[in-house]
Amino acid sequence: MSTVNTGLSTINLICVPTPEQDKAIAFYESLGFEKRTDDEFGGGYRWIEVYPPVGTTGIALAPPQPDSGPVVPMQTGITLTTADIDATHAAMRQLGVDVDAEVARMGEPVPPMFWFRDPTGHTLMVVEV
Template sequence: MTETAKGARFTEVGRVAVTVADQDRALEFYVGTLGFEKRADIPFGDGHRWIEVAPAGAPTGIALVLPREGGQGPGYDTGIILTSEDIDADHAALRERGVDTDQEVQRWGAPVPPMFSFRDADGNGVMVVENG
């Protein structure tokens, strides 16, 4: 007789957290500079805020969180990969807005899609990959 392991009942990646030093500055970057929508900005506890942003219509959001005591501070590679429909236009637009991006779009050849990285207001790295 064999046993079947039961997994957790996870249904999706609902959000990822990015550690920031200043939530207002991060909110301005993600909404004002990147054009994300603000999904939540809710005060809780003793002066804390739960802030979520995301590209319009995206199922997964980004929570902009302050560092926890003893936790990782800002300025790291987040592992977040955003999808672009036009990588060259998005790269140019971010550079025009003063975003710290890679100098150029990386093109490795098929089957690897074109990609570049940028850093947010706290130096957190985010990758952008062309859909296709």
């Protein structure tokens, strides 16, 4: 297969369908995310972007597509990192976040990790680096 220089360079945003945007904003802000964009656009929809304290890739809390039916919670594939998995897990439990009961420890080369669910029910992962 040949390659072509497309000019692509980074991942900027990951869009997650979010029917209750204000609830999602409060949730992500409680985890330390910063809301950087909250703009209205056609049809009364809002475009919202939240970013973790470090890094340049954000999560767009996007309104569901019109006539798409109810949002079904999904495994997002979003992986967040922490230097102390146990402290992060404990802090998220204390906040009342829907986290796995325990940190998964599968052994080398897999880092310790756990999953959590946002208010829509979408699943994200946290790994220790």
